[in-house]
Amino acid sequence: MKQILLITDGCSNVGLSPVVAAAQAFSDGVTVNVVGVLDGGDIGEYGAKEIQEIAHAGGGMSRMVNTRQLSQTVQMMTRKTVVQTIQQAVQKELKSVLGGSGALEELPPEKRSEVVRVIDELGETSKLRVALLIDASASMKPKMAAVEEAIRDLMLSLQSRQGVSELSVFHFPGDKHGDDATLDLDWTTNLSGVQSLFPKLQMRGTTPTGPALQQVAQYYRESMEERRRGGEEDEMRSGYVG
Amino acid sequence: MATSAKFDLDRGMVITGKWRHRRYRVERMLGEGANGKVYLVQQDSRLMALKVGLDTADLQSEINVLQALEKQQKKGNGGSPFLYDVDDLKLRSGKEYPFYVMRYVRGTKLPAFLAASGAEWFPLAGYNLLLRLADLHGSGWAFGDLKVDNVLVADYGRVELVDYGGVTAFGKSIRQFTEIYDRGYWNAGIRTSDAPYDLFSFAVLCVQLFEEKELYRLTAGTLPQNRGTAELLRLAQQSQQLKPFSGWLARAFAGGFRDAAEAADAWNVVIHRIGRPSKPVPWWTKALFLLSAAGLAASAFWLAGGFG
Incomplete structure (x- = not known):
């Protein structure tokens, strides 16, 4: 299972539309969730609409929260998306076996029980990757401590799962000129050795949300290919639910 | 994923299960959880708690836990059942929600x-x-x-x-x-x-x-x-x-x-x-202690003597 979690506080203003980028990612089997961080600041009607649309296009969900609720929201969204992704895969199977829409609601309650047991089991044990994409434009500066806390908290929840869970972190705009996003942390299963996620962050003005999303999706593709070359069998499994 | 749709069951409303057709009359809301609302309901003058879920998979997952617990308890001490019914309800708006009925806990x-x-x-x-x-x-x-x-x-x-x-x-x-x-x-x-x-x-x-x-x-x-x-x-x-x-x-x-x-x-x-707050030690405890200490000394002497 593959997820991108975008944390932002405003509108994109450079390059490709983030809605298109999210739709592309979803076609590649990556679900995109978005959290809008408010904290007194005003995202505005346009920003709020964009956040919602990115999530829609990315097959995920969106939430607007204050930094205090950030950890819990990030954790909850990731968890729910796992269940949802698996539910969709199971629904497809059910549809081909039973006909109808394959929706759980069409089954009588006593039959749902077994299906949900399978969903829960897969949700707990399948391999999961979450790439965090952090808006590091100037207005996010006072929120970065909360963002880092939320990332560490998410890692803790992921570590508590039975299945292998990995996390990576990007911020945008990138540090080098012309870079849409910069990789802060490559796939990892543990953050306890990492002192600071964003040690020398230069907060700049532009918000290239779309190109940054595209870059993370590309990163997923590359690491997939690397794995395939490495001949890892696990990908087959995540391919099933992904 | 839980829909953000809000629903309310009003007092006096009668709910009929879609699959098993059991009927419940709503008394009042008892509480709101992370994934649904719990109501006090009545069936044949028996009070029960009815939980309506926002998401079918989510609520079913909870029901699975309750059923597993119930099975284990029956094997053990035969504790009273807490899950009476599992069904779906349809609101006038046409929207359907899953629910289950459990024992009502007063307190x-x-x-x-x-x-x-x-x-x-x-x-x-x-x-x-x-x-x-x-x-x-x-x-x-x-x-x-x-x-x-x-x-x-x-x-x-x-x-x-x-x-x-x-x-x-x-x-x-x-x-x-x-x-x-x-x-x-x-x-x-x-x-x-x-x-x-x-x-x-x-x-x-x-x-x-x-x-x-x-x-x-x-x-x-x-x-x-x-x-x-x-x-x-x-x-x-x-x-x-x-x-x-x-x-x-x-x-x-x-x-x-x-x-x-x-x-x-x-x-x-x-x-x-x-x-039992600490009280002064009564005299007989001290006497008992001295006595047993003396006994211990005596047996130690005896042991030493035995080996010597």
């Missing part, structure tokens, strides 16, 4: 109970809560989302757990939790279900009962990396009611109990220590 929350009955009931209510947790732990489950809202106390400190949405088999990741009761939040461990997870939450709950304001100040004013159990323990030591339990709480915060049964035994030891 008040711990803070209200202690305010009404007095803090001297705290040790017993705590003990009874530990016994409830011990039932779950004995079957291989953690309660998960242990908090003030999910504990009801009836007369004489009898305790029942409500809202089983967080119940998780040992070894899996906790399904539902609340930050301040979560050991991960206090940098004291991961969120994999085990018995010490619940006992940690229990200990936070104790602190909350007597040092609520200080606890909230701690959560608001401390940097995440500085949050720790030492701070919680410091609060416990400030409280007159918790002081006798501070050794117990320290052990719970450190994950030092195997399960709630062991923790309940240790809690009981503290209760009896409070009940």
Whole structure:
């Protein structure tokens, strides 16, 4: 299972539309969730609409929260998306076996029980990757401590799962000129050795949300290919639910 | 994913299950959980609790846990069933929601109970809560989302757990939790279900009962990396009611109990220590001690003699 979690506080203003980028990612089997961080600041009607649309296009969900609720929201969204992704895969199977829409609601309650047991089991044990994409434009500066806390908290929840869970972190705009996003942390299963996620962050003005999303999706593709070359069998499994 | 659709069941409304056609009359709302609403309903003048879920998979997952628990309890002591019915309901808007019907538990929350009955009931209510947790732990489950809202106390400190949405088999990741009761939040461990997870939450709950304001100040004013159990323990030591339990709480915060049964035994030891304040040692105890000391000396002499 593959997820991108975008944390932002405003509108994109450079390059490709983030809605298109999210739709592309979803076609590649990556679900995109978005959290809008408010904290007194005003995202505005346009920003709020964009956040919602990115999530829609990315097959995920969106939430607007204050930094205090950030950890819990990030954790909850990731968890729910796992269940949802698996539910969709199971629904497809059910549809081909039973006909109808394959929706759980069409089954009588006593039959749902077994299906949900399978969903829960897969949700707990399948391999999961979450790439965090952090808006590091100037207005996010006072929120970065909360963002880092939320990332560490998410890692803790992921570590508590039975299945292998990995996390990576990007911020945008990138540090080098012309870079849409910069990789802060490559796939990892543990953050306890990492002192600071964003040690020398230069907060700049532009918000290239779309190109940054595209870059993370590309990163997923590359690491997939690397794995395939490495001949890892696990990908087959995540391919099933992904 | 839970739809954000809001629904309300009004008093007097009659609900008919779509599959099993059982009918319930709504009395009032009892509470709102993370994934649905719980109502007090009546069927043939019997009161029951009915939980309506926002998401079918989510609620079914909770029902699966309840059914598994019920099966285990039937094998054991034949405890009263708490799951009566599972079905879907259709609102006038045409929208359908899943629901289940369970035993209705009468009671008040711990803070209200202690305010009404007095803090001297705290040790017993705590003990009874530990016994409830011990039932779950004995079957291989953690309660998960242990908090003030999910504990009801009836007369004489009898305790029942409500809202089983967080119940998780040992070894899996906790399904539902609340930050301040979560050991991960206090940098004291991961969120994999085990018995010490619940006992940690229990200990936070104790602190909350007597040092609520200080606890909230701690959560608001401390940097995440500085949050720790030492701070919680410091609060416990400030409280007159918790002081006798501070050794117990320290052990719970450190994950030092195997399960709630062991923790309940240790809690009981503290209760009896409070009940029996240290008195001056009566003369006959001293006499008995001297006598046995003399006996010991004599037998030691005899042993030495035997070998010599």
